[in-house]
Amino acid sequence: MEQKEKGNHLKSSGDTAWQRREAYRRRKEWLWQIIVFSLVVGVVxxxxxxxxxxxxxxxxxxxxxxxxxxxxxEIGESLIPISSNDSFGRMFLAGMLNTIRVSVLAIITATVLGVIVGLMRLSRHPLVRFLGMAHVEVYRNIPLLIQLFAIYLVITEFLPDSFDPIHFGSWAMLSKAGLQFSVPQNLWLANLLALGLGLTVFVLLRRYLLRRLTGMMAACNAFIVAAIMAVMLWVVCGIIFGWSQPHQEGFLVTGGASATPEFIALWVGLTTFTSASIAEIVRAGVLAVPANQWNAAAALGLTRLQTISYVILPQSLRLVVPPMASQYMNLTKNSSLAVIIGYPDIVSVGNTSIVIMGQALEAIVIIMMVYLLLNLVIAVIMNRVNAKVIAAPR
Known part of the structure; x- marks a missing residue:
């Protein structure tokens, strides 16, 4: 009995000594962090x-x-009403929205194209494999700046003049002035309804598919279905409310919506350039999956498409998602090259503000903060996606 009490006493003494050492270590760490933080604040x-x-x-x-x-x-295009009478703050907001607009759209299209090209490089057919390799080698090895110049030159030099556009029935027109296309009369309501339906379908369908598929596959399938249904509702809104169609009136085009040559050139350039890197990421992720997974899927009678969709891609996501986050951030930062082709992004608005007001430091700080904020948002989203991929059962 005495030995047991003595052992308990020694154990409690040891625990107390360890707790004191741990508390001292934590106080020391906090002290050094406070000192370093104070020095940084002082230098700044x-x-x-x-x-x-x-x-x-x-x-x-x-x-x-x-x-x-x-x-x-003035700026050439904006997602919000803008005029020369508005403040510099509203101009910076319009430029930021233009940056977000082209970045989000390019991220979606670059991801889709990159996945397709990456799988093409793994094809058994020599021609398909060669086309995938050609896409990667061409767009990856030419600087994005040169690609933007080339795409913009094609649009502005080889397309017909604005008074003699290429007509796609009464629904769209293509010329040096850009692409004019039909939209529902009440466009904002149509967009809002389509977005609401898409989000609702995605959430409900993802919950249902999680019972049968892994987390990422359920999310991908739910996203595809939700996107299709949102587009269908958008078209139905056009049928109900009527269509605003583009009409040629001399040199002007009225009605519908438009995508300027600058926006198209930037969107296509960012898509092709980034898709080449994404294709290699996807290919490396697929090749990293052990060969016995392919053999096991074949033994179960799965087709090659089913094997890739349900066996290989879910496992490759653990290697694909982290570098994809870096590519999305690079794409967002590369959108700053829009200034060379005249697209009114946040950098273009900042440059104009510097010329007018002469406050270069403040404009540069605003531009830096915008890109920092956008990339932090991307990092948070991709970190959550990566956490779900890692937590998914193998």
Missing amino acids: YLFAQNIFDNLQARDIRSGFAFLSDRASF
Whole structure:
């Protein structure tokens, strides 16, 4: 009995000593973190104060008060109503929305094209495999800047003039002015209804498919079905509300919606350039799956398409998702090259603001914060996707 009490006493003493050491270690870590954080804050403060003093000495206006001033310039296209009478802040908002618009669309199309090309490179047919390899080698080895110039040159030089466009019935027109196409009369309502239906179908169908498929496969199948149903509802809205169709009136096109040559060139360039890298990521992920998985699927009587869809791709996602996040971030940052072809993104608006107001530092800070925010959002989303992929059963 005495030995047992003595053992318990020694054990409790050991636990107490370990707890003291652990508490000391934590206090030491917190102290060093506070010191480093204070040093960083101090350096940043001195740097900012030095810049402010230099600007004051040269009688240069500083601060972000200019965002409420009248912009006095126009931008070619915007998702929100905009005019020269609006403030610089609203102009920056329009530029940010244009950046988000082309980045999101290019991410979707680059992913779809990249997956297709990556699987083409694994095809048993020599011609299909060669076409996949050609796509990767051409678009991956030519700088994106040159590709944008080439695509924009094709659009502006080889397409017909705006007064003599290529007609696709009464539904669309294509010319140097861009692509004009028909949309429902009440476009915002149609978009809202389609988005609502798509999200609802995705959530409900994903829950149902999770009983039969893995998490990512259920999400992919639910997304495809939800997208199809959203598009169908959008078309039904056009049938119910009527269509706003483009009409040629001299040099002007009225009605419908349009995609400018600058937007098309940037979208296509980002899609092709990024899809080449995504194709190689997909190919590497598929090749990393052990060969016995293919053999097991064949023994169960699955076709090659079923094997890839239900066996290989779900397992390859563990290797594919992390580098895909980097590609999405690179695509968003590469969208800043829009300024060279005249697309009014956040960089273009910032450059114009610098010319008018002369406050280069503030405009550059705004641009940096926008890209930082967008990439942090992408990182958070992809980290959640990666966590679900890792947690999925093998």
